[in-house]
Amino acid sequence: MSEQIPSDADLLFVETVSTGTVHIAVQYRPWHLTPVIQTVEGGGALVALAVSPTVTRCGKRTFPQFERDHVKTNCFRDEQLCRACYRTLAPADQERAFEHETPDGDEDDEPEAAA
Numbered sequence: 001m002s003e004q005i006p007s008d009a010d011l012l013f014v015e016t017v018s019t020g021t022v023h024i025a026v027q028y029r030p031w032h033l034t035p036v037i038q039t040v041e042g043g044g045a046l047v048a049l050a051v052s053p054t055v056t057r058c059g060k061r062t063f064p065q066f067e068r069d070h071v072k073t074n075c076f077r078d079e080q081l082c083r084a085c086y087r088t089l090a091p092a093d094q095e096r097a098f099e100h101e102t103p104d105g106d107e108d109d110e111p112e113a114a115a
């Protein structure tokens with residue numbers, strides 16, 4: 001059974017632009033985390049924070065803050081959700097994965113909608 005995400009942590013949706021797959025990452029609050037502050041020569045904690053990857057639930061390391069292959073999104077179709085990410089969620093959290101906006105309301109042009 002998956003561990004439930006703290007209710008005050010945010011789900012973060014990261015879209016892989018090349019495939020359109022939307023992965024799920026959890027944005028924990030500082031108080032959820034065990035401090036992993038690395039001392040960077042000439043830098044400091046802030047730098048370490050800025051370069052730390054956003055790790056999706058399926059284990060992808062992404063850097064949506066400064067790369068173009070992965071972008072944060074909050075508007076996508078349910079079927080774009082990465083199933084591997086989705087499966088890691090506790091049942092209570094799986095509902096939260098659908099709390100996003102969709103590009104358009106009707107999906108009549110979807111052939112599989114009739115199934």
Ligand SMILES: [Zn+2]
Pocket residue numbers: 022023024056057058059060082083084085
């Ligand atoms: Zn994923």
